[in-house]
Amino acid sequence: MIAACLFIYLFKQSSLHSWGYFWRTHLIMKKIPLTVHGAERLKAELQQLKSVARPEVIAAIAEARSHGDLSENAEYEAAKDRQGFIEGRIAELENKLSHAQIIDPKEIHADGKIVFGATVNLMDLDSDEESCYQIVGDDEADIKLFKISVNSPIARALIGKEEGDVAEVQAPSGIREYEILTVQYI
Structure with a gap:
């Protein structure tokens, strides 16, 4: 119990970035059970994000940049936010699929x-x-x-x-x- 409390205390003393890194690297290592159909669905979503959504958001960012001043450009900010979501989802799906235990x-x-x-x-x-x-x-x-x-x-x-x-x-x-x-x- 003391070791667990010390462990939690030490992690609370570190930055939030380190805390997030700990959970990403240690909890993601376990196998994720998926049916064949579920794995196919995740692969299709990943493919759509990489081949359709990512190029669309890159084009939207380029278009918003062409409007000039980025400090007050709502289109640019929205496109960057969307890009962050898409890249995060791509990373999440790639991780899940790489750790998937596909069960038929x-x-x-x-x-x-x-x-x-x-x-x-x-x-x-x-x-x-x-x-x-x-x-x-x-x-x-x-x-x-x-x-x-x-x-x-x-x-x-x-x-x-x-x-x-x-x-x-x-x-x-x-x-x-x-x-x-x-x-x-x-």
Whole structure:
């Protein structure tokens, strides 16, 4: 405990830049789970940023520079801000893809157990409503597409279970129970 407090104290004494550097270099080293589809989506976004958005913002900066005085040039400032966002997103995507652990759900042999990439049909035992979710990485999660993060409370409750099991999920409204109807690796 003392070592942890000393560690935090020493980092608080250093500059914010050093703090950010520490987190970027130490937390990014772990593998990032992605489905094949999720990795393809990130690659497509990266390609679009590099081939379309980056050249567009460079042209916008050049156009804004041609208007003269940069100190009061709102177009120039907006284009530079946009460029910073694009370059940051490119760096983020390149890092995620370089540390990605790409998992193809079709190649999973989990003997009917729920694992990352599995598609699960559930029955809410309180409301008798059926729902279907695929368990994906944090970057792929989109509830509108019925893709839930592997780190979400419901996914954590489902991991390791199989058809016929009942999973208890701690929700803000209390404990919810879901019966697992089917588990697929598609």
